[in-house]
Amino acid sequence: MTTETPIISVEHLDKFYGTFHALKDINISVNQGERVVICGPSGSGKSTLIRCFNGLENHNSGKLVIDGIEVFEGSKEMRNLRQELGMVFQQFNLFPHLTVLENLTIGPMKVRKISKSAAEETARMYLERVHIPEQADKYPAQLSGGQQQRVAIARSLCMESKIMLFDEPTSALDPEMINEVLDVMVELADTGMTMVCVTHEMGFARKVADTMVFMEAGSIVEVSPPETFFTNPKSERCRMFLDQILEH
Amino acid sequence: MSSAQTNEIKGAPLRKPPAITQIFASKLVSIVLYFVIVSGIAYGSFVGAQSMGYNWQWYRVPQFLYTYTEEGFELGVIFYGLQQTLLLSLTAFILATVLGLIVALLRLSGLVVGTAVAIGFLELIRNIPLLVLLYLFYYVLGPIFGFDRYTASVLCLAVFHSALISEILRAGINAVPQGQWEGATSIGMTKAQTYRYIILPQSIKFMLPPMTGEVVHLVKSSAIVSVIAVAELTTIGRNIISDTYMSFEIWFTIAIVYMVVTLILSVGVSYLEKKYEVDN
Numbered sequence: 001m002t003t004e005t006p007i008i009s010v011e012h013l014d015k016f017y018g019t020f021h022a023l024k025d026i027n028i029s030v031n032q033g034e035r036v037v038i039c040g041p042s043g044s045g046k047s048t049l050i051r052c053f054n055g056l057e058n059h060n061s062g063k064l065v066i067d068g069i070e071v072f073e074g075s076k077e078m079r080n081l082r083q084e085l086g087m088v089f090q091q092f093n094l095f096p097h098l099t100v101l102e103n104l105t106i107g108p109m110k111v112r113k114i115s116k117s118a119a120e121e122t123a124r125m126y127l128e129r130v131h132i133p134e135q136a137d138k139y140p141a142q143l144s145g146g147q148q149q150r151v152a153i154a155r156s157l158c159m160e161s162k163i164m165l166f167d168e169p170t171s172a173l174d175p176e177m178i179n180e181v182l183d184v185m186v187e188l189a190d191t192g193m194t195m196v197c198v199t200h201e202m203g204f205a206r207k208v209a210d211t212m213v214f215m216e217a218g219s220i221v222e223v224s225p226p227e228t229f230f231t232n233p234k235s236e237r238c239r240m241f242l243d244q245i246l247e248h
Numbered sequence: 249m250s251s252a253q254t255n256e257i258k259g260a261p262l263r264k265p266p267a268i269t270q271i272f273a274s275k276l277v278s279i280v281l282y283f284v285i286v287s288g289i290a291y292g293s294f295v296g297a298q299s300m301g302y303n304w305q306w307y308r309v310p311q312f313l314y315t316y317t318e319e320g321f322e323l324g325v326i327f328y329g330l331q332q333t334l335l336l337s338l339t340a341f342i343l344a345t346v347l348g349l350i351v352a353l354l355r356l357s358g359l360v361v362g363t364a365v366a367i368g369f370l371e372l373i374r375n376i377p378l379l380v381l382l383y384l385f386y387y388v389l390g391p392i393f394g395f396d397r398y399t400a401s402v403l404c405l406a407v408f409h410s411a412l413i414s415e416i417l418r419a420g421i422n423a424v425p426q427g428q429w430e431g432a433t434s435i436g437m438t439k440a441q442t443y444r445y446i447i448l449p450q451s452i453k454f455m456l457p458p459m460t461g462e463v464v465h466l467v468k469s470s471a472i473v474s475v476i477a478v479a480e481l482t483t484i485g486r487n488i489i490s491d492t493y494m495s496f497e498i499w500f501t502i503a504i505v506y507m508v509v510t511l512i513l514s515v516g517v518s519y520l521e522k523k524y525e526v527d528n
């Protein structure tokens with residue numbers, strides 16, 4: 001771990017949906033190359049937080065700075081920032097009318113203005129990286145869920161993002177496909193990518209996380225390294241949560 | 249998969265629908281019935297016309313459809329009218345789609361002003377009869393902005409149908425899941441890029457069926473411009489009748505020509521739809 005300025009820094013962030021207080025005074029920072037795993041019960045605001053990072057949701061107060069760019073509603077720099085931030089969704093959100101290869105090249109070509117041949121070369125390289133080079137010309141609907149999610153990861157990688165955000169990337173998958181996606185994510189972690197990952201896959205968390213974050217009811221309750229997080233969590237609520245999910 | 253070997257049917261057979269329903273549902277009966285009804289109507293109108301002393305002159309109709317002389321084969325005035333109708337409809341449809349898309353995007357923009365302008369426009373157009381709108385364009389806006397009857401007709405049809413088309417486009421755009429927006433946004437696409445490369449291509453399959461309906465509707469409502477004597481199919485029909493007094497034959501013919509055109513359109517598009525289904 002490094003001591004330089006954090007690549008993601010969140011100070012006193014609050015977020016409301018109407019009158020509902022979805023995120024309460026969030027403070028967290030993530031360093032370059034750090035892997036953060038966020039967990040917590042349903043409705044605790046994990047998705048909301050991670051979606052604030054790339055501006056899919058707008059926070060109402062507080063300061064959020066990513067890679068030196070301040071994130072706020074209507075910021076002109078948001079689009080540049082999003083290229084630095086890869087996002088992988090629970091529901092994949094692949095483009096169903098485009099082939100796998102086109103899904104991967106459309107961003108680089110239209111957003112980064114890279115030539116088609118260069119974009120395809122990069123795309124094939126990343127398809128190789130997620131172990132499905134042979135699926136390039138298929139449509140997303142022709143792939144299994146696990147394959148689709150790996151395409152989605154490759155799509156973000158093709159944008160040459162500096163930070164990858166994952167929002168429960170395996171919870172829409174059949175059990176037998178979860179590992180193929182987690183394996184790709186572990187490999188990605190090994191490359192030194194900065195990752196913020198919402199997941200309840202604790203095996204994965206143990207393997208890659210530098211920092212564990214536990215959220216509840218819109219607040220961050222616990223931030224600790226995995227060694228203490230799994231063996232000796234500070235808060236009672238976190239202990240109960242872990243007991244519950246580790247039972248399975 | 250053990251049942252693969254044993255092919256005996258264990259369950260009781262389903263009850264058949266009543267015999268009468270089965271007979272009416274058969275293709276042959278439907279076709280016979282169809283022809284009986286159609287010839288009934290034809291015969292009825294023939295007899296009715298006969299009794300009012302109408303002199304049928306169908307043999308004089310073909311000359312308006314085509315002529316065949318030493319100089320060769322030539323299409324008649326009705327086809328000239330049809331060509332004008334199609335041209336008018338096509339121009340109006342393209343304009344209506346562009347205008348409709350603008351209105352739909354304004355409405356979806358999330359800007360208060362945009363939404364207000366779009367809704368104002370929609371309500372205005374929806375609550376004026378097409379005929380009155382045509383008079384407005386021809387007698388009021390025409391002189392003010394200095395455009396002729398043809399332009400007035402095209403603009404009137406375009407504006408009228410843009411209101412309907414904008415709703416079709418809006419529904420099609422909304423039918424694309426929200427996740428597509430998020431996927432596109434997260435790779436840094438602008439709103440315009442997202443519409444162009446992600447949303448619109450996917451909404452076409454939702455838009456195609458109602459849009460065909462709209463084209464058919466437009467071809468039919470284009471007949472209204474005959475009231476300001478723009479040369480098209482209906483106007484040509486009126487002209488022929490005022491020369492020949494064959495109102496029954498000509499109106500039947502004109503109606504059939506409209507029908508043939510709109511049927512071809514519908515069939516063509518349902519073929520397109522099938523193709524799109526396969527592609528996805």
Ligand SMILES: Nc1ncnc2c1ncn2[C@@H]1O[C@H](COP(=O)(O)OP(=O)(O)OP(=O)(O)O)[C@@H](O)[C@H]1O
Pocket residue numbers: 017020022040041042043044045046047048049
């Ligand atoms: N668009 C929205 N409008 C109103 N309330 C919302 C909206 N999105 C989320 N919420 C609320 O905010 C709270 C946090 O939601 P969020 O999706 O961030 O939870 P989560 O921790 O990701 O839960 P899960 O594990 O179920 O995905 C929930 O109570 C949810 O009902």
Ligand SMILES: [Mg+2]
Pocket residue numbers: 046047048167168
């Ligand atoms: Mg969530």
